[in-house]
Amino acid sequence: LLERVGFIGLGNMGFHMVNNLINAGIKVCVHDINSNVMEKFSDKGVCTKETPFEVAETSDVVITMLPSASHVLDVYTGQNGLLHRGNLLTPWLFIDSSTIDPQTSRRLSATISNCVLKEKKGCGGSPVLLDAPVSGGVLGAEAGTLTFMVGGLQEAYLAAEPLFLSMGKHTIYCGGNGNGAAAKICNNLAMAVSMLGVSEAFSLGQSLGITASTLTKIFNSSSARCWSSDSYNPVPGVMQGVPASRNYDGGFSSKLMAKDLNLAVASAEEISLKCPMTSEAQAIYMGLCKEGHESKDFSCVFRHHYSGKDE
Numbered sequence: 387l388l389e390r391v392g393f394i395g396l397g398n399m400g401f402h403m404v405n406n407l408i409n410a411g412i413k414v415c416v417h418d419i420n421s422n423v424m425e426k427f428s429d430k431g432v433c434t435k436e437t438p439f440e441v442a443e444t445s446d447v448v449i450t451m452l453p454s455a456s457h458v459l460d461v462y463t464g465q466n467g468l469l470h471r472g473n474l475l476t477p478w479l480f481i482d483s484s485t486i487d488p489q490t491s492r493r494l495s496a497t498i499s500n501c502v503l504k505e506k507k508g509c510g511g512s513p514v515l516l517d518a519p520v521s522g523g524v525l526g527a528e529a530g531t532l533t534f535m536v537g538g539l540q541e542a543y544l545a546a547e548p549l550f551l552s553m554g555k556h557t558i559y560c561g562g563n564g565n566g567a568a569a570k571i572c573n574n575l576a577m578a579v580s581m582l583g584v585s586e587a588f589s590l591g592q593s594l595g596i597t598a599s600t601l602t603k604i605f606n607s608s609s610a611r612c613w614s615s616d617s618y619n620p621v622p623g624v625m626q627g628v629p630a631s632r633n634y635d636g637g638f639s640s641k642l643m644a645k646d647l648n649l650a651v652a653s654a655e656e657i658s659l660k661c662p663m664t665s666e667a668q669a670i671y672m673g674l675c676k677e678g679h680e681s682k683d684f685s686c687v688f689r690h691h692y693s694g695k696d697e
């Protein structure tokens with residue numbers, strides 16, 4: 387049912403995800419507006435198409451991995467988009483792995499389920515959207531160890547599971563449409579707040595005379611232990627192989643973190659839920675971007691927000 391896979395958005399994440407599909411022996415057809423990256427695939431003999439619609443025409447399932455909601459809407463509902471000629475769609479399944487807000491994802495799902503398939507197949511004879519954002523970053527995308535958090539029809543999720551497992555290590559079904567998107571922005575807001583908490587504590591600790599290395603040992607065997615202290619330490623030199631130890635290059639950019647916090651704040655506002663920590667983290671990351679650190683890894687908050695040093 388899902389033999390022919392279309393993939394749109396061959397950036398930092400999508401590029402590696404497609405390679406993992408290819409390595410798993412899956413037939414793919416790709417599109418990106420960036421012709422350089424398209425060439426990398428056509429040079430390897432991979433099918434490339436000029437528009438999302440052309441990809442859809444030759445696919446049972448199309449996966450999208452795009453920067454933000456406006457790009458996603460453009461690729462699905464824009465001219466020559468995936469849903470162009472919505473009464474004669476070829477793919478029965480669409481999987482959006484971009485990090486976007488749950489509301490847009492739910493609206494898009496309703497639009498897709500109102501389209502008609504060329505041939506009746508898949509779940510219930512109507513086309514289906516799954517929101518399936520990922521965690522694990524560029525390294526996880528390359529290594530094929532991503533975690534997929536998936537919202538939408540459970541039957542479609544089960545059909546797509548082997549595809550997720552060709553690109554990742556874990557898949558978690560989160561419930562109806564938009565729940566994958568909701569899970570992703572909640573994960574990232576918790577990650578932002580814990581990174582700020584750890585950075586603040588290291589900064590205070592250093593000022594009070596205790597080194598970050600000692601404090602890290604204490605945190606990691608005490609109740610403050612978290613991913614930001616034991617796997618992604620923000621203090622240069624404390625851990626090898628993390629962005630903090632290579633001038634905060636690579637990793638997950640402050641710009642993407644600011645984007646995800648904006649999504650979390652907007653979602654909270656829409657339902658009038660107070661999220662003060664999220665708002666504070668949003669202000670800090672927007673500030674870092676304004677100061678020119680938008681392409682540095684988000685753990686650079688330790689250097690730029692707390693120690694105030696500009697190297």
Ligand code: NAD
Nearest residue numbers: 395396397398399400418419420452453457484485523524
């Ligand atoms: P990216 O900017 O590197 O890649 C996006 C790709 O989409 C680019 O190649 C771009 O040319 C292409 N694109 C944009 N508009 C297009 C259009 N209209 N038609 C066709 N192609 C188009 O972004 P990324 O880092 O790969 O992230 C993709 C998504 O994954 C984002 O939503 C991001 O928040 C999320 N994400 C990223 C990471 C990470 O560490 N980079 C981790 C988890 C989730």
